[in-house]
Amino acid sequence: MMPPRDVTALMRREFASSKLCWTALLVLQVVAVATSIVSLEVGDRAAPFLASAGLVVPVLTALARSRAGAYQGRGEEVRKALLLADGWGHKVDLGLVLVRIAQSSLLPGWDTPPLGSYFNSTRPPGPRRVLHILQQSAFFTARHASTAFWLCAVAASIVGGGGMFMIWAAAQRETPFAHATDVGAALLAFAVGGEVLSVGLAFRRLAAVASSTVISCETLARETDPTPADLTLALSAYDCAVAQAPPIPSSIYAIERGRLERAWARYAGTR
Numbered sequence: 115m116m117p118p119r120d121v122t123a124l125m126r127r128e129f130a131s132s133k134l135c136w137t138a139l140l141v142l143q144v145v146a147v148a149t150s151i152v153s154l155e156v157g158d159r160a161a162p163f164l165a166s167a168g169l170v171v172p173v174l175t176a177l178a179r180s181r182a183g184a185y186q187g188r189g190e191e192v193r194k195a196l197l198l199a200d201g202w203g204h205k206v207d208l209g210l211v212l213v214r215i216a217q218s219s220l221l222p223g224w225d226t227p228p229l230g231s232y233f234n235s236t237r238p239p240g241p242r243r244v245l246h247i248l249q250q251s252a253f254f255t256a257r258h259a260s261t262a263f264w265l266c267a268v269a270a271s272i273v274g275g276g277g278m279f280m281i282w283a284a285a286q287r288e289t290p291f292a293h294a295t296d297v298g299a300a301l302l303a304f305a306v307g308g309e310v311l312s313v314g315l316a317f318r319r320l321a322a323v324a325s326s327t328v329i330s331c332e333t334l335a336r337e338t339d340p341t342p343a344d345l346t347l348a349l350s351a352y353d354c355a356v357a358q359a360p361p362i363p364s365s366i367y368a369i370e371r372g373r374l375e376r377a378w379a380r381y382a383g384t385r
Contacts (some may be wrong), residue, residue, distance in 0.1 A: 117322065121192060121195070121196050122196065124192055125188075125189050125192040125193050125196065126189075128185045128186070128188045128192065129183040129185070129186065129361055131181075131360050132182045132183075132185035132186040132189060132360075133182075133361050133363065133364065134183035135178045135179070135181045135185065136182050136360055136361065138178045139175055139178040139179060139182070142171050142174050142175050142178065142200075143171075143175075143306045143309055143310065145167065146171045146302050146303075146305070146306050147273060147276070147302075147303060147306050148165050149167040149302065150167075150276075150277075150280065150300070150302045150303045150331055151276075155301065162310050167302060171302075172305075175309065175369030182360070182361075186356065186357070186360075188262055189357060189361075190217035190353070194349075194353060197244070197247055197248070197251070198244070200235075200243075200247060201235075201239065201240075201243045201244030201248075202239055202240065202243075202244065202245050203238075203239025203240070203243075206288050211352075234250075234381075235247050235250065236382070240255060241339075241341075241342070241345055242335065242340070243333050244295055244345055244349075245269040245331045245345065245348075246331075246335070246382075247339060248345075248348060248349060248352065249327070249332065249333055249335070250378060250382075251327075251352070252324040252327035252328045252331065252352055253324075253328050253374070253378060253381075254367075254371075254374055254378075255320065255321070255324040255352075255356070255362070256321050256324035256325045256327075256328060257321075257370060257374055258362045258366050258367055258370060259317045259318070259320040259321035259324060259359065259362060260317075260318075260321040261366050261370065262314070262317040262362055262363060262366055263314045263315075263317040263318040263321060264314075265314075265366075266310050266311065266314025266317060267311070267314050269310050269314075270307045270308075270310040270311035270314060271307075272351065273303055273307035273310060274303070274304060274307035274311075276303050277301075277303035277304040277307060278300075278305070279301045280299045280300040284300070299348045309338055313360055315358070316358060316359040316360060317359055317362075318354045319355060319358070319359065320356065320358070320359040323351060323354075323355035324352065324354060326351070327348055327351060327352045330348050330351075331348060334348065
């Protein structure tokens with residue numbers, strides 16, 4: 115058998131590696147925006163650099179996204195195994211995570227750890243404990259994902275607005291669009307804005323599903339005997355949304371976790 119803390123450490127390593135890949139993707143977008151800005155100042159001399167960025171950045175972005183998805187997928191498999199094991203009161207069998215250990219990242223789990231244990235429900239093992247754990251996870255995810263969405267929306271608006279300004283500035287010159295880089299720089303900025311907006315919309319979908327899951331869990335918790343089918347339906351909807359969205363930045367969790375932990379503790383006390 116594998117101790118829960120070791121399983122949690124394995125999960126955190128995978129999530130940390132996924133976040134590192136997403137950080138690399140963000141750096142690539144910043145490089146693309148910087149290249150666009152510089153090209154406006156330099157003019158046609160920057161055309162080779164702008165063309166290189168337009169070709170290389172999308173390829174590297176796709177690779178970073180692919181690796182991030184692989185790490186996150188493995189982390190999610192371990193998280194679901196840990197949730198079900200904790201909820202039903204079973205120990206996590208080494209066989210469930212043996213392959214994931216062999217494929218796991220060598221990076222440490224550097225992201226912000228939870229306050230206390232990862233799952234801290236006081237319910238006895240069974241369907242109500244599973245519901246309680248799922249509701250707690252969805253409660254935190256709904257708030258964090260909503261914050262991530264608004265941050266992405268603001269960033270996409272700034273970058274998109276910058277692209278529109280580039281077009282306007284090029285049109286105001288004595289010879290409009292005289293440089294070959296004028297339109298290319300704006301298009302690269304729009305591409306970056308679209309990438310950031312796509313990430314933000316994924317967080318928005320996650321926030322909506324997580325909020326719905328919190329309400330569903332509350333409804334099921336009021337039933338006398340929640341059925342496994344009801345639990346499976348609630349779990350699958352939430353798990354699918356989490357799998358389709360990028361990992362929530364650790365900085366958001368670190369900033370919001372104290373307030374949310376206190377709110378959850380008050381709610382759990384009334385239940």
